[in-house]
Amino acid sequence: LSVGLPKWLIAEPRRWPFAVCIPQKPERDELLPTYEAAVFAHLDACVAHAGLDPSRVAIVGISQGAHAAFHFAAGHPRRFRAAAACSGFPDIDDSVHDPVPSRRLLAKIARLAERLRRTPMRLYHGEADRIVPVERSREMLAALKDKGADATLETYASVGHQAWDA
DSSP states (O other): OOSOOOHHHHHOGGGSOSOOOOOOOSSTTSOGGGGHHHHHHHHHHHHHHHTOOGGGOEEEEETHHHHHHHHHHHHOTTTOSEEEEESOOSSOOTTTTSSSOOHHHHHHHHHHHHHHTTSOEEEEEETTOSSSOTHHHHHHHHHHHHTTOOEEEEEETTOOSOGGGO
């Protein structure tokens, strides 16, 4: 596992009563939605192997994994009970890393929020993130709220991209 588990989960695994399935993508620069079939096959195998209730599965991701969490939850709204995105970007656009988004990116975020409106969403982001600006999570939250979604955003002052270690 090269990326994935937050430090708090590694430090105290017995404190967290849930199973964790963290697919790793073979190509660093490819986005996880490229591997959707493989990710879902892996998830199904984990749920079956552990004897988990498939109606209680949530999806969580950090950075590119958050991007995948948004899109997998939007594309399969009945599959996930909830979704969380940490240091995430809702969609790819030339302005994804800019403090001020393009109109095109905002339109993509609005369309994604429409598809996610029935999935409870929790967003987490470091205020000092230099890879994906915290504005992406703020824009996603605003779009979700505009659609009437159950969504929250928690930000962390002086925290960068690895916000789930906060």
